[in-house]
Amino acid sequence: MYDYYLGGKDNFAADRELAEQVLKVAPNARATARANRNFLVRVTEAVAMAGIRQFVDLGTGIPTSPNVHEVAQQIKPCAHVAYVDNDPIVLSHARALLAGTRSDVIAMEGDLRAPEQILDPPPAACAHQLHSAGGDLPGGHAAPADRRGPAGVGYSSVQVMEVMHSLVLPS
Numbered sequence: 001m002y003d004y005y006l007g008g009k010d011n012f013a014a015d016r017e018l019a020e021q022v023l024k025v026a027p028n029a030r031a032t033a034r035a036n037r038n039f040l041v042r043v044t045e046a047v048a049m050a051g052i053r054q055f056v057d058l059g060t061g062i063p064t065s066p067n068v069h070e071v072a073q074q075i076k077p078c079a080h081v082a083y084v085d086n087d088p089i090v091l092s093h094a095r096a097l098l099a100g101t102r103s104d105v106i107a108m109e110g111d112l113r114a115p116e117q118i119l120d121p122p123p124a125a126c127a128h129q130l131h132s133a134g135g136d137l138p139g140g141h142a143a144p145a146d147r148r149g150p151a152g153v154g155y156s157s158v159q160v161m162e163v164m165h166s167l168v169l170p171s
Contacts, residue, residue: 003064005033010062010097037064041071048075055081058112062093069105084110084118 001019004011011019022029044055053076057068060083072079083094086109094107110118 002033002061005030006037006064008064010064010093037066040068041066044068044071045075048072048079052076053079055079056118057081057083058110058118060085060090060094060107061087062090063097063107069101078104080104081106082118083107084112086111 001011001015001022003009004016004019019029047055048071055068055072057063063083067081068083069079069081072081081104083098083106085091085094085107088109091107091109098105098107108118112118
């Protein structure tokens with residue numbers, strides 16, 4: 001639906017039908033999606049201009065244009081981007097959409113309720129480990145209060161960023 005609201009081409013008939021139903025009760029949904037995407041683009045540009053070369057897009061959904069890697073690599077051609085989601089369908093589509101992109105742009109499985117697993121996966125799980133300073137792009141995602149992460153711990157978006165930074169930035 002998000003891609004449809006943005007005028008993209010990577011959506012399905014069911015997405016378009018539901019999006020149109022949503023627009024009937026929330027006519028600003030398209031404008032909200034565009035504002036969200038514009039914000040993501042501005043943040044990515046600002047972070048890349050500040051010298052950051054590694055980006056983690058948490059809860060990415062199916063990537064839609066302009067993608068984080070497109071924006072970041074216009075400013076920092078050496079930028080690495082990891083699109084992270086826990087939905088196997090999203091990952092399948094994301095990987096297909098990213099086929100043919102550079103090897104430093106990946107879609108990987110991860111759950112923002114377990115951020116330590118995103119940045120420090122088992123060696124066989126991901127050759128693309130993000131261990132230097134990078135930008136976290138949560139896209140407004142937060143684990144609902146009733147959802148629990150590892151060992152019954154629920155994470156807010158602020159806690160996710162704190163864990164991500166503690167894993168990436170030196171003490």
